[in-house]
Amino acid sequence: MTLAEMPFILPDLRPASAELFVLAMACLILFVDLFVKDTRRTAVFALTQLTLVGAAVVTWAGTSGEVVYTFSNMYVHDFLADMLKQLLYLTDIIVLFYARAYVVDRPLLGRGEFYTLTLFATLGMMVMISANHFITIFLGVELLSLSLYAMVALNRDSATAAEAAMKYLVLGALASGLMLYGMSMIYGAVGSLEIGEVAERLQAGVANHSILVLGLVFLVAGLAFKLGVVPFHMWIPDVYHGAPTAVGLFIGTAPKLAAFAIVLRILANGLLTLSYDWQMMLLIMAVLSIVLGNVAAIAQHNFKRMLAYSAIAHMGFMLLGLAVGVVGGDARFTLNAYSSALFYVVIYVLSSAGAFGMILLMARAGFEAEDLDDYKGLNRRNPWFAAMLMMLMLSMAGIPFFVGFFAKFAVLQAVVASGQIWLAVVAVIFSLIGAFYYLRVVKLMYFDAPADPTPIQAPLEVKALISANGLAVALLGLFPDTLMWFCLLAIRLSLSVFA
């Protein structure tokens, strides 16, 4: 067969224009970074932020609500992808502003690589969000992970950072291997890697069930690792703790959005027919994560480690929403369940960004503000930021009328609707136990004497952003409807169940 006889359709590049833009700008910034002599890297920082704003504009211009496939169906452009990408750019912009002063004070971190790796990781996450093919998903995951490994190790003189990077690399490689293995098994069973086609062939019911389940176990294990849920959570505390706070902020926020996207696309779009099998796995992991995360966080004295365990518990809660989407083939509650999980992950990213942002705000050259004791008496040192951190903590704990409460409430509503009352009871009990360690931070700030009277110095934009972040948590708690509406819309327009 000659080349002319082979069927070939030129790929439509327009749906992927945001990715192409970010890639081109990342390459450009790599060049610019080589030739700027400025040690503060102001030009690189500004260009990176402009790239993210530009990507937001490009994505905005292409938003239609229709589902468009391109690159031989390997790539999908839909409203869910657009929404998650916009949130991703926003998170990145906030992260870079928070991290700016911190990395400038630390010579090993403040080099151009911090910004270019952030952009490449962002590109990886964009690919993950828009992936419609197992290979594309893997490509995105690897681009993200490889950038993150390097970012954790940026502070190469620190033994804890090197240890964290090493653990992350080894365990991450293992998880990638598990995921690839699962994908290959599923390919062996159905003969396709494209998510839509996998779903069709599963529906037709020709595949060998035990091979499928074997593949599914490995695939879910790989995904669980990327989300960081029990029993694949071991890397989370070490990486959050060991990584420079600026990098911890990045790892703790944006990748959760992308991980949510691939979990939803693989399990809910591709393997929905197997929901009976994966729901059980998700439920077990969710309950274990909520229990272990909330209990282990109580024992922590390091704020970053505490946030790491809290992240495990939150991801467990989010999984609850995903696990109760389809009950015995009944898809009535699917929309509510999946959109509650989306809402939960968005709110988690917002609160987590704020909490890490506070650590960065308190940190200065030579001082990390990592210990919970560093927050003693914050109210007397600076009542405004103490109030902001209090609102973030109360929201994470799920106290009513902060947005974290509505996120938990929406997930619990979905759980109850699915008829699994005991699950909701377990989740509520352990959230109450978890409230203890969030309230302990509040107690330290308001009722203890300050240990360190140094006034907080931070650039004006960081102070403004932290304030906006804290107030957003309170205001969204009063008006959660708009965001919830967007989440419902994204799920309804983009999931193949509703097509």
Place this chain on the structure above:
Amino acid sequence: MLENYFPVLIFILVGAVVGALPLILGWVVSPSRPDSEKLSPYECGFEAFEDARMKFDVRYYLIAILFILFDLEIAFLFPWATIFKEIVSTDTIKWFGFAEMMVFIAILVVGFVYAWVKGALDWE
């Protein structure tokens, strides 16, 4: 529903056995008559003159990474080059087939220039 996972258990057991059995067999069955020649790292002649577990220069890693990069470039470039004539004489993919490779090379050039200016290619 647990019986669905039975194949997974079997699989893990088989995997463990396949991994462990040759080692155990080799250890149990094979004759063991060590002497100093057999235990030396290079039985064929080289005298070992240093411990292999030493620190070595990070530059080797750089060379290895750059090698992989350009090795892969060739792996993609070579098949493309062999059908290049056919690509440019086929109307549907004439420009696409050409541009695709140019973009690929351009991205690699960015990395190459970056490595060069950062000094990854200087041995001293």
